[in-house]
Amino acid sequence: MDLTLSPNHIAFRQAIREFIALYGDRAEGVIPGQRPGPKQIAWQALLLEHGYAGRFVPLEYGGYGAPYDIMEQRLIVEEFSRAAIPAGIGNQGISMLVPTLLELGTEQQKRDYIAPTLRGEMVxxxxxxxxxxxxxxxxxxxxxxxxxxxxxxxxxxxxxxxxxxxxxxxxxxxxxxxxxxxxxxxxxxxxxxxxxxxxxxxxxxxxxxxxxxxxxxxxxxxxxxxxxxxxxxxxVANATLQHERAYLANSALLSQRYAELSQLIKENQRNGQAITTSQALQERLMQLQSRLLALKCHDLRLLTHSMKGTDPGIAGLITKLYGTETRYQVDVLALDAQGELGLLNQSDPRVRDGGVWFEREAMDLGLIIGGGTAQIQKNIIAERGLGMPREPKPVNKEG
Amino acid sequence: MEFALSEDQIMLQDSVRNALTDLVDVASLRDCVDNQRSRHESAWQTMVQLGIPALLVPEQYGGIGLSMLEAALVAEEMGRACAPSPYLGSCILSTLALMHTGSAAQKQQWLSMMAAGNGTVGFAFTELVSGYRVTQPVHQQNGTLNGTTLFVLDGREADAYIVACDQQLWLVEANASGLTFTPQHTIDGSRPTLELNFNNTPAQCLPDANRTSIEQLLNAAWIIQAADSLGAAWKMIDDAVAYAQVRRQFGRLIGSFQAVKHLCAEMAADIEPGRSLVWYAAHAFDNAPDEVTLYACHAKALLSDAGHIVARKSIEVHGGIGITDDLGLHYWAKRIGQNRMLLGSPHDAHQRAMQHQT
Missing domain, CATH: 2.40.110.10 (Butyryl-CoA Dehydrogenase, subunit A, domain 2)
Known part of the structure; x- marks a missing residue:
């Protein structure tokens, strides 16, 4: 057990922090479902130039060409999340297709697709x-x-x-x-x-x-x-899906959401009283913090397995189920804490945080379903993790 | 950065697991509980041989000088085996109390004895310190104690007791005048607790104790309870999975029904992130003093609640046989139940976590 960073990684983290301090005001996040615009593409170009996007993609395909180091990847995610700065474009092309192309693509495909995808020009x-x-x-x-x-x-x-x-x-x-x-x-x-x-x-x-x-x-x-x-x-699709699961299980994002929830509970009032005085809400907030901290520690454990190339076993199979459920519960508590005001939609001037919590609740319920439903995850945990019998093959009664 | 157990830690855990699996079966567990034995004698002797009472004790007192992480790994195996043996009170709390707050003479006398397995020291968080009870609190005046405390840990055959009261720690020898004890009967017969009554009982002060050292002992207790529940819960999951692979209904193994598989998957998913949390909390105990209270609170709360869910679902997977005395699964459910409420409930742990952050 050694939770200290190597001197190289400490230096790398320092470099990220300096980069964020210097250029963070140019950061432009991509609105989900929309194409990156000129500002997002310019921010992405800056990240590519400094090696905070496409870091491990070879130079000849438009990346930064650094040797693969999962700890560096994690530090990038952590530091940008901590600073609440969008870490460039994170669409499906970049997070799922590019790694798959690198693994299985032809030379021509890599040359044609990877660089424009990384730049945000090819969606x-x-x-x-x-x-x-x-x-x-x-x-x-x-x-x-x-x-x-x-x-x-x-x-x-x-x-x-x-x-x-x-x-x-x-x-x-x-x-x-x-x-x-x-x-x-x-x-x-x-x-x-x-x-x-x-x-x-x-x-x-x-x-x-x-x-x-x-x-x-x-x-x-x-x-x-x-x-x-x-x-x-x-x-090929399974190679892509592995990249997708890694992309969905991100406790840095969950930490950021939890911090927003915690802030909302601190700031909001109901009936002239701070809602923090509600023991019921406090208890639920703390239950979520228990899960969040467990997931953060669990991430460190899985990261160690990745670094060593060892199989995490059942510990690796539960993260999608546990992580998406926790994320959804954060949204639900944020809405509950608002009471009736949580019912308002974006167009009402009294809506909190621009109505983002209801949208998140809907999206995060989608995440429980997408990328392998909770029920499919439970089958996988039971069959691969606990060695229970596989689903019997269905009998086709019509044929 | 490496968040994993070392080879030595894995070996330690394996050796405790193998030793306890061989010794503690449901029959011997039942014998201990039914006859209200203070401990499973051969299990305890094996623990002594393995050096468990010496685990935390510094080498100068004949100990091994390991850390809370190793202690938590052992606790996990104690829970897995439902081992009727002293541990939390004597090997952890009294040991830590003496190590960190005792005088040189107290350490020499008691730690050496405990490390060699020649005696045990019970531990009492008295009522005001625990904050969760309503009996007459224990008070100290001029080196004597008066009052009553419940839920004393590892007390039945103890040679002495460490008593936490008035933001101080006191050592009371078992043969001290005015000291009487009454066995308590709790749901968890594998670790009997007792009631201590003090009537002008002479006590020695542990000179370096203060409010912080008592808080740190509570952290240690919660981490060890969480680890114990982790082990007991995984034993209950393993039993449920094994049963589902032999029990047939409707012409099929019940483990092939999705309803049953999902119960098993939910148990594993609920408990396993808790292992990472226990490791981190235990590591923080020795290495990250500013984080330990928060993580100890959450470890106690999460493993208590997840353990409780596992206990219930494992019994459900077993069906009717799950609630029988004969099967013995209830011993583990009760052990988890005791870890959950003793020395503070999950709700108390969450309250403490909240106060710690504001």
Missing amino acids: WCQGYSEPNAGSDLAALQTRGVEDGENFIVNGQKIWTSTAHEADMIFCLVRTEPHAPKHEGISYLLFSMDDPGIDIRPLKTMSGRAEFNEVFFTDVRVPRIQMLGERGDGWR
């Missing part, structure tokens, strides 16, 4: 889920039929965030209809400007359309735009 959306393929993702039915040098893609995707703003899509399609379901999928990269793509916004309970439905009618995708081997798309 991606993820074409995975379908109306009939949610938790059972491998049951997806969007077809890719070979036609000379192209695949002709037909079908429908759903839960496609930023589709209306995206330049490109990374998309799972069934190219081998007679193969077993996990072996018939390929991973295609194509332009959202291609003819035959129709995008319809999907409005959620937050009142906004964070997601879309995307329809493909005879979209032609050149074979060379396949990532990984034909029929190997499931494995």
